[in-house]
Amino acid sequence: MARNVTTSRKSINTIAAGALGFLMFFPVLWIVILSFKTEGNAIKAPLEILLNTGWTTESYGAVQARSNYFKHFSNSLIISLGSTFLGMLIAIPAAWSMAFVPAKRTKNVLMWMLSTKMLPPVGVLIPIYLIFRDLGILDTRTGLVIVLMLINLPIIVWMLYTYFREIPGEILEAARMDGASLREEVIHVLVPMAIPGMASTVLLNVILAWNEAFWTLNLTAAKAAPLTAFIASYSSPEGLFYAKLSAASVMAIAPILIMGWFSQKQLVRGLTFGAVK
Amino acid sequence: MATKASRSAARLMISPAVVLLLGWMLVPLSLTIYFSFLRYNLITPGANPFAGWDNYYWFLTDPSFKAAMANTLLLVGGVLLITVVGGILFALLLDQPMWGQGIIRIMAIAPFFVMPTVSGLVWKNMFMNPVNGIFGHIAQGLGLQPLDFFSQIPLLSIILIVSWQWLPFATLILLTALQSLDQEQLEASEMDGAGSFSRFLFIMLPHMARAITVVILIQTIFLLSIFAEILVTTNGGPGVSTTNLTYLIYVSSLLQFDVGMGSAGGVIAIILANIVAIFLMRMIGKNLDA
Known part of the structure; x- marks a missing residue:
């Protein structure tokens, strides 16, 4: 681009867009975090979860054991x-x-x-x-x-x-x-x-x-x-299941998220039937 | 130049796709229309007598149909408003010079790839649950009464969840359109003394008009069929406050086994979708000539 852009302007743009992007991504990030917590810890207050709880992979094993x-x-x-x-x-x-x-x-x-x-x-x-x-x-x-x-x-x-x-x-x-x-x-x-x-x-x-x-x-x-x-079967309330739901969800969306990031451009073209390229 | 032989070979190559899609469209469609004129319930086996317009009459005069129509319009309209306005603003922002644009864009479009049942349940439990959800915890931290989203503002909650899923789509398409804008045109207008707001209003917005229309039409087609998000969060309730047309037809066909009534509803849904489809097809058809 030919126009000169001041560094301060660029920083403001980066911060604003970064904050919005982070907000959009936050739910995904949050279930990744919860999936590595115990069920008891996963329902605590957000700050406490981040600062005062340990990490575990037990939910991933539990999801497999519980429902194949x-x-x-x-x-x-x-x-x-x-x-x-x-x-x-x-x-x-x-x-x-x-x-x-x-x-x-x-x-x-x-x-x-x-x-x-x-x-x-x-x-x-x-x-x-x-x-x-x-x-x-x-x-x-x-x-x-x-x-x-x-x-x-x-x-x-x-x-x-x-x-x-x-x-x-x-x-x-x-x-x-x-x-x-x-x-x-x-x-x-x-x-x-x-x-x-x-x-x-x-x-x-x-x-x-x-x-x-x-x-x-x-x-x-x-x-x-x-x-x-399978994920829809988690909609029935059955006590504490946040960590397991998170683990199951992370495994369900991870492959597609990665594929999706590679196909951004094609997504526009495919879903608009060539009306927007 | 295409010869006669290559023409007939071409026809042969198209035919499997055409035959399959024709079958996929005609067989179920004619069955739906046929069922819609029968008194046909899966729980009461036996003859399925001709019922005339009865199913349509009962479907259309049922108070839940009125509610479902209103909910469908609010859901589609609400999500369109949020995603189109939000998408324009977000696209304008992402089009600005910044560092790490690739990473930011990747974060911003992530929700679109989350399967509907996951996003419904994650929002319902991890965010909107009044006791254990993040919003509940924040309200408590501020000393406020936590909002019970799905009993106090059920439809708005669903609108928010669906908007989260579709905002990336609108943003991505509008950003693509914005990036194809001729930079020289912008620079020229700047030299002529146009401010950033008038540049947006008179150059960027008209340039994006076509993409905005496409976003509205395509999203409407998908939003009319919202189903999974409702199924896993509210089951259409409380009462019928989050039942849209798709969900109402699902209830009468697969939960109440009323094939006749469900089919009448199905025909109505098809007519509604077709009204939108006609406009969309015209837009896309124009592009095909160019």
């Missing part, structure tokens, strides 16, 4: 990775052909796909619930993989489409002129250019699937419940 935490963790993992993988498998060819062989109807198809995303889930809750019951896939990971793949498919197609469209067609033509076969063209030219966009699409959709909390809550019980539903 890793079963729910692996459910989340399988459901979010499975639905994203399946979605990519279906979306890549579709986005590919729409980006490179656009037809007159391409725009309409894209807009229609987007419109399916606007359908409020509660509007189709009953039919899906009944169909799943009759097919016997209520409370199964298979059922959730299918539903989450379908609700995220429009986002996957859209994101891939906007990335693929940025690959310049001239490069493909140049490769063809140099005598590359279609197979060589795909493997050596297209794939390397498409990989970054595909990686961000995967990242964002794993995040969305991991945090999805309508279908995962309504279509699962004990067996296939991912972390969203």
Whole structure:
């Protein structure tokens, strides 16, 4: 920037923005702290917790012992990775052909796909619930993989489409002129250019699937419940559980928080369907 | 140039996605509409006779529908107000020169990645609980009566929790828009003697207008479907004071097993969401031409 900025102005900005950022982050920081306290200490006054209590990792062990935490963790993992993988498998060819062989109807198809995303889930809750019951896939990971793949498919197609469209067609033509076969063209030219966009699409959709909390809550019980539903089971009051709730929450959000920080830019693009870049 | 062969190959490549989404949309949608005209309760098996508009009549005249509509509007409106105004201010601040901007931004967007059930429960217990929560402890420390958030201001509490989750989204998108602003334009206006407020009002705000609209529309779509945060904090109560339309339909379908009534509610929810969706689609469609 060409404008001169005084050091004092910069310090004020840093302090103001830092304070706000810290406030936004504080709840996350707080459960990290509570997760390393005993249940008795976790409900004390904040200052006392910070200054006068010891640290322990017993809550992490207790969460696993009490409710087989890793079963729910692996459910989340399988459901979010499975639905994203399946979605990519279906979306890549579709986005590919729409980006490179656009037809007159391409725009309409894209807009229609987007419109399916606007359908409020509660509007189709009953039919899906009944169909799943009759097919016997209520409370199964298979059922959730299918539903989450379908609700995220429009986002996957859209994101891939906007990335693929940025690959310049001239490069493909140049490769063809140099005598590359279609197979060589795909493997050596297209794939390397498409990989970054595909990686961000995967990242964002794993995040969305991991945090999805309508279908995962309504279509699962004990067996296939991912972390969203498992954490919800802490909503019944059962005495002192702050430290355990914190430990379970920290483990549930940590992987996504880290992934999310890497995908800030893609987040904007993916969730606004390319309307803001 | 696309040949005829590549055209048909392209169609073949699109079709799985189209067929799946078509099925996902049409099958449940037509079933919802069909169920909404039946007297159909899962607890009373047997014939499900045609009920005409009865389900709609009972759903729409139920006092809890009125309450749920009001709650839905307050929830969506309240969260939009907080996140859009807060997001603009936060984005303006983050756009200023400062040290450690990357770290600050990472802290600020963290709430968006916290799963809804976690943020609902953490706020409910660790912050808003009148005895053990941080707000309660602070009130006690100041010698005040602690506020019992979920019985005294239940809906506002939920608005605050949801705003915490969505403020990062608004901030991030508005910041992205702000950063694409031409710096020379700002400098020129500064040289012409424009103050910082008029620079904001006449240059930055119009530049962000499109992003603000997108934030409002996309958030509305998601906010109409708020569910998990209500489920883990208040269960829609006390009474129906935090029941939104989504939660009301959930109660009548999966808790009272009234498929007919729940489906009628579902159709109404779809119509409402579509009104918002039409505007959003128009915005995004325009962008596709450019």
